[in-house]
Amino acid sequence: MIEQILVTPYNEELLEKLKQKTLVVKTDDQDKIQLIHRGVSKHNKLHAIQLNSPIALSSITFKKEWKNIPLCVYSSEFGGFKNLIPKLDILNKLNIRIFLSSDLKENFTGIRILSSLGIACGLFFGDRPIDWESLNDLMHHAIYSQTNHAPIEPFSYVASNYDTSEYIDYNFVYFNNATRYLHLNEKEQIALCYEDLINRNFISTGVESIESIIHKQEYEYHINSRYDVMLSMNECAFCPAFRICLGKFSEEDDKQNGCQVFFSDFLDAAEHFYKRKNNTGNKLWQL
Amino acid sequence: MAVVIFKAIEKCNSNCIYCDVIKKHQDKIMDYDLLKLIFIRMNEYLLDNHDKNITFTWHGGEVCLLGAEYFKIALDIQNEFCPTTKSRIKHQVQSNLTIINQEIINVFKELGINQIGTSFEPIPKIRGFGIKRDSKAYNHKFMEGIRLLAKNEIRWGVIYVVHKKSLEIPLEIFYYLTNLNINSSPNFNQIKTFGDYKHNLGITGEEFADFLGVIFPVWFKNIDRYPNIQPFARLMRNVRDKEMSLLCETSGECNYEWLYIGPEGQTSQCGRSGDYNVLSYGNLNDYTFEQILNNNNRDLLTDRQSVLPKTDCIDCRFWGICHGGCPLDAYMVNHDFKHKSPSCDALKIFMEKYFEPVTGLYADFMPVKQTISKINIQ
Amino acid sequence: MEDSDSDFLSWDNLIYIADFHEISNERHIALLGGEPTLHPNFVEFVSYLIARNFHVHVFTSGILTDEKLKEACKFLSEMSIEKLSFTCNLNHPDISTTTELDKIDKFLNTFGHLTTPGINLFALDFDISYILKAINIYNLKPHIRVGLAHPIPGEANSTISIEDLPRLAKQFLSFARDLSRLKITFGFDCGMPLCIFSDEQLGVLYKSSNGKLSFKCGPAIDIGPDMMLWSCFPLSNFHKKSIFDFNSLQEVKSFYDEIHTKIRSESGGIFENCNDCIHRDAGLCKGGCIAHLINNVNNEVPTTPKEVNL
Structure with a gap:
């Protein structure tokens, strides 16, 4: 079994208890990034630092000192490209993935810009209704575009990991799948996903309980929650693209013209990518 | 087996x-x-x-x-x-x-x-x-x-x-x-x-x-x-x-x-x-x-296989993938095994109406006709 | 990030165009207009394209607002000519306002080292001495792009009539000595016919142009903000196609090459004797701007419906 990665806020007392664990450390303060890196590197393996930026991406002061730090930046808006121009050189040298919210239409363009400039990026789903058409355009660009561009998530993840005989959960991209990531807060309350953490739906408390979580029935139910969708017989259970969505948008109003169209196209694209990857053509005799 | x-x-x-x-x-x-x-x-x-x-x-x-x-x-x-x-x-x-x-x-x-x-x-x-x-x-x-x-x-x-x-x-x-x-x-x-x-x-x-x-x-x-x-x-x-x-x-x-x-x-x-x-x-x-x-x-079932190509299934190009269907279905309808199954219709319609037009393939599984030699000995 | 309104090329379309060029192995993108610097994202677009390793060439009047110039100066003035260059069409000072001249002065002071001056010939009494001066003052590239105003079929614009072209040739030759003396070269833009110059004149021009004389006319491929394509500026109303109909610039070029070839095979060149011209046969000259040919066809009773549709 792959060792689970703990997604945790930056708290020195807590980190002391998490020695030897692999961590994703979250912060909203860009000035703490180096501090976190130094602190975590002593006794832990750092999977990534997640900066939840309260300011626009283009306003972040990217530092060349972040060069060797695995960084994941979440920002609600791209901001002005002009502000980003002087930072492009540094950005291109960082070990970074940038995520922008789906709430702003400009962010879809921002992602195209970043990707075309070789900066790994992606979209995270915000609170507002999703513009499925724009999302579909971005997905097509991410998967079908023949130009050199950096991966755009979650499309790239799905395209790269798609297998005809497996369900696929793109929430891995957001450190949000309990088979790999567990979320905890400063009080050591542990949740199986970010939403559970926010909603205070904890599976256990105390760092020492981490090892036993995978043996709990709630854990098994959580990681196989697709059966709940099938049992509920809601529209998602009958959707052609369920295998790559797993019912994440079950609250969506007009599924047939929204998420279903998008995810069906997404599934086709992932399959196209999969076939291309696996099509080695006729084998040539060996010299 | x-x-x-x-x-x-x-x-x-x-x-x-x-x-x-x-x-x-x-x-x-x-x-x-x-x-x-x-x-x-x-x-x-x-x-x-x-x-x-x-x-x-x-x-x-x-x-x-x-x-x-x-x-x-x-x-x-x-x-x-x-x-x-x-x-x-x-x-x-x-x-x-x-x-x-x-x-x-x-x-x-x-x-x-x-x-x-x-x-x-x-x-x-x-x-x-x-x-x-x-x-x-x-x-x-x-x-x-x-x-x-x-x-x-x-x-x-x-x-x-x-x-x-x-x-x-x-x-x-x-x-x-x-x-x-x-x-x-x-x-x-x-x-x-x-x-x-x-x-x-x-x-x-x-x-x-x-x-x-x-x-x-x-x-x-x-x-x-x-x-x-x-x-x-x-x-x-x-x-x-x-x-x-x-x-x-x-x-x-x-x-x-x-x-x-x-x-x-x-x-x-x-x-x-x-x-x-x-x-x-x-x-x-x-x-x-x-x-x-x-x-x-x-033996009733064996006999059925030799009878059907000459009767119900004569000239049926789907014979080779059907063989008259399930003998029990045939029996339940006809009280006799020596008839084709009603499910043959489903196969035939599906093949002709959907399978062949969609795939562009043509099924040809006619029963093999046995030629009987007649020898005049007088 | 502000995106542009519908009259301007959008960010998404710019990215698509850049991708399209990249797929076509074309690393050069020219921005023109109208006046491209008027685009609200002009500086960002140029910076973006440069960041994607394109060479960007901007055709401009050099008339920028102070604010735009300041912004351009901040982001672009340090660029090398391998990344960014301008062609600035300079009108004669007598037909420019003081404000315009002032703005051009500021532009050339900032971007002169990246700029090739240009002149668009639309009257016979033209002068280029002010350009020679400007090259000296602003350290412009010692080369003049000489364009000929061509008719836009269906529109009334200022052009030199076909009959007057030999006079234009003579006028241009009057500056040849100055060009040579100042070691300034020139290049003809498309559509200049070879035969308006005598052999002797061609000899002089050969030297002044560093042997790079061209009398060609072919698809240049323009892309509009609405992602429609056309063959070149004079043909902006003809055979417009969407960029989305093509997979590469090569496909676009082939498409318009075919149209050009067809028009020329049906209509010849702009002069009557183009049909028998051995230089046209040899490919030295295309027989003038294709827009003249379309204009001629449009003024005649159509012979085939296809000709009318051009």
């Missing part, structure tokens, strides 16, 4: 609307002495036939009603009475999965079972518990069952019975079943409604063909996504790849290979003939496997 459809129990915890077994109201469970005799008989057969294997399918009713203990005893019996032949007995299980538990799964694993056949129905009140056919409770238990199988890495596949209500939503059913289990694709079968069937769920061959015809283009377009949907994948193998892959009912070769054993040791051709009480081959208490597998009644 002999295929044993073994029904140690014909009782079921479910009240599926289209089930023929439960109509028998048979509450008997095979006793351990008879169970022992069956393994002794199998051992004799395998010792006498070194080139043969037996596929031993635990069928019901609902087999899990037997409980883990029953399977453990069966395993012990096998180990004791088939010491040198047990490796040639391959166990299979057909279960509705609603009462399966870890203990049963543990024994299944010891019996070498790594996959289970089941059925499922997303439309309410078709499969369910009790008089009201509580499908909600049934589905809940079913999901518990498949969670358990997943945890134990046991594969499972679904047979879906197409009935009148299915006709309204073919694609939804297709997507549901492929979403439910993307590792093992469903097998679509037409509902069988013979005799005093009262639920008005029966469908014609044409309706079944049309049901498949809605799904087929989607499947054909996404053949890699849904690799083994049946009957589509099998038909493709037969027609496109010329690799003959036929089921018992279309092979024309079930005659001397299949065997049903009921809770009291009664035998018949297969599970369905046992359900319909036709084609009795005697009781295992009285006959050996060899004798039952060579029972004279089986």
Whole structure:
């Protein structure tokens, strides 16, 4: 079994208890990034630092000192490209993935810009209704575009990991799948996903309980929650693209013209990518 | 290879609307002495036939009603009475999965079972518990069952019975079943409604063909996504790849290979003939496997294969992938085996109306005409 | 990030165009207009394209607002000519306002080292001495792009008539000595016919142009903000196609090459004797701007419906 990665806020007392664990450390303060890196590197393996930026991406002061730090930046808006121009050189040298919210239409363009400039990026789903058409355009660009561009998530993840005989959960991209990531807060309350953490739906408390979580029935139910969708017989259970969505948008109003169209196209694209990857053509005799 | 459809129990915890077994109201469970005799008989057969294997399918009713203990005893019996032949007995299980538990799964694993056949129905009140056919409770238990199988890495596949209500939503059913289990694709079968069937769920061959015809283009377009949907994948193998892959009912070769054993040791051709009480081959208490597998009644099925190409199936280009269909279906309609099955119509319509136009393939499996030489000797 | 309104090329379309060029192995993108610097995202677009390793060439009047110039100066003035260059069409000071001249002065002071001056010939009494001066003052590239105003079929614009072209040739030759003396070269833009110059004149021009004389006319491929394509500016109303109909620039070029070839095979060149011209046969000259040919066809009774549709 792959060792689970703990997604945790930056708290020195807590980190002391998490020695030897692999961590994703979250912060909203860009000035703490180096501090976190130094602190975590002593006794832990750092999977990534997640900066939840309260300011626009283009306003972040990217530092060349972040060069060797695995960084994941979440920002609600791209901001002005002009502000980003002087930072492009540094950005291109960082070990970074940038995520922008789906709430702003400009962010879809921002992602195209970043990707075309070789900066790994992606979209995270915000609170507002999703513009499925724009999302579909971005997905097509991410998967079908023949130009050199950096991966755009979650499309790239799905395209790269798609297998005809497996369900696929793109929430891995957001450190949000309990088979790999567990979320905890400063009080050591542990949740199986970010939403559970926010909603205070904890599976256990105390760092020492981490090892036993995978043996709990709630854990098994959580990681196989697709059966709940099938049992509920809601529209998602009958959707052609369920295998790559797993019912994440079950609250969506007009599924047939929204998420279903998008995810069906997404599934086709992932399959196209999969076939291309696996099509080695006729084998040539060996010299 | 002999295929044993073994029904140690014909009782079921479910009240599926289209089930023929439960109509028998048979509450008997095979006793351990008879169970022992069956393994002794199998051992004799395998010792006498070194080139043969037996596929031993635990069928019901609902087999899990037997409980883990029953399977453990069966395993012990096998180990004791088939010491040198047990490796040639391959166990299979057909279960509705609603009462399966870890203990049963543990024994299944010891019996070498790594996959289970089941059925499922997303439309309410078709499969369910009790008089009201509580499908909600049934589905809940079913999901518990498949969670358990997943945890134990046991594969499972679904047979879906197409009935009148299915006709309204073919694609939804297709997507549901492929979403439910993307590792093992469903097998679509037409509902069988013979005799005093009262639920008005029966469908014609044409309706079944049309049901498949809605799904087929989607499947054909996404053949890699849904690799083994049946009957589509099998038909493709037969027609496109010329690799003959036929089921018992279309092979024309079930005659001397299949065997049903009921809770009291009664035998018949297969599970369905046992359900319909036709084609009795005697009781295992009285006959050996060899004798039952060579029972004279089986010749009726052999004769059917030589008669049909000259009668009902003459000039039928689908003969080679149908062979007149299931003889039991033919019997249930005509009270005679020497007729084609009504399911032939479904195949023919599906092939001509959907399969061939969509794939661009042409099926040519005409019966071979035997030329009889006439010699004038005077 | 502000995106542009519908009159301007959008960010998404710019990215698509850049991708399209990249797929076509074309690393050079020219921005023109109208006046491209008026685009609200002009500086960002140029910076973006440069960041994607394109060479960007901007055709401009050099008339920028102070604010735009300040912004351009901040982001672009340090660029090398391998990444960014301008062509600035300089009108005669007599027909420019003081404000315009002031703005051009500021532009050339900032971007002169990246700029090639240009002149568009639309009257016979033209002068280029002010350009020679500007090259000296602003350290412009010592090369003049000489364009000929061509008719836009269906529109009334100022052009030199076909009959007057030899006079234009003579006028241009009057500056040849100055060009040579100042070591300033020139290049003809498309559509200049070879035969308006005598052999002797051609000899002089050969030297002044560093041997790079061209009398060609072919598809240049313009892309509009609405992602429609056309063959070149004079043909902006003809055979417009969407960029989305093509997979590469090569496909676009082939498409318009075919149209050009067809028109020329049906209509010859702009002069009557183009049909028998051995230099046209040899490919030295295309026979003048194709827009003249379309204009001629449009003024005649159509012979085939296809000709009218051009």
